[in-house]
Amino acid sequence: MYKKILKERKAFKGSIDRIITNYAILGATHEILKETNEIVFPFTTAEMLDVFDAFVNNLKRKLDTANVISRFWDVFVACLSGSEINKLHLGLQLDIQGQLLYIRFTEVYNRIQTEWFPRFSESCPSKTTLLEKLKEDKYFVEEKKSHRFANTNTSAYVLDLNKIDNKESILFALNLQLEQREAQQGLQSLFSPPATPNSHNIKEEKDAEDGLAF
Known part of the structure; x- marks a missing residue:
């Protein structure tokens, strides 16, 4: 009854x-x-x-809230190692200092929004909704007005990485990203063409040759 x-x-x-x-x-x-x-x-x-x-x-x-936040972090991790178009790059859209994770939320949201529907067959929650749910969670620390990322100073949301359930997956994906970056830089150095001597160096070498005694 x-x-x-x-x-x-x-x-x-x-x-x-x-x-x-x-x-x-x-x-x-x-x-x-x-x-x-x-x-x-x-x-x-x-x-x-x-x-x-x-x-x-x-x-x-x-x-x-738990369901939405869980999906957010699943997509976040996927975007750390996804295609370059929607990839989240350490230093550009996020930063880590100690146990703190700094994110440029608008930049992060724009990439997550693109990946959300193909994964879950539903529209991504609004930016305001996701932000509210993040701020209500245990790992939210503060909104910082200015933080230095690789190419700019801008506002950032600060989260305690140790309190995020996906911490290990995030760190693993970021380590792979760093290894790939180092490998690419190594290849660029290995295959870069030899430096082209400038006219000043050529003249110095010619003067030296003219001064040789035979």
């Missing part, structure tokens, strides 16, 4: 069966004890149901 009552309440719409069952057991227990007249509850059935509604709404918000 209580499962039917709860399913008809707005707060329980779309809830998984386990949540409804748990609250139905509490409601049924309350009803049985109330009918025995052995226990006098300091609240009415309607007040109890209002509390159930509040608890379920809060739980659904937490589950929704």
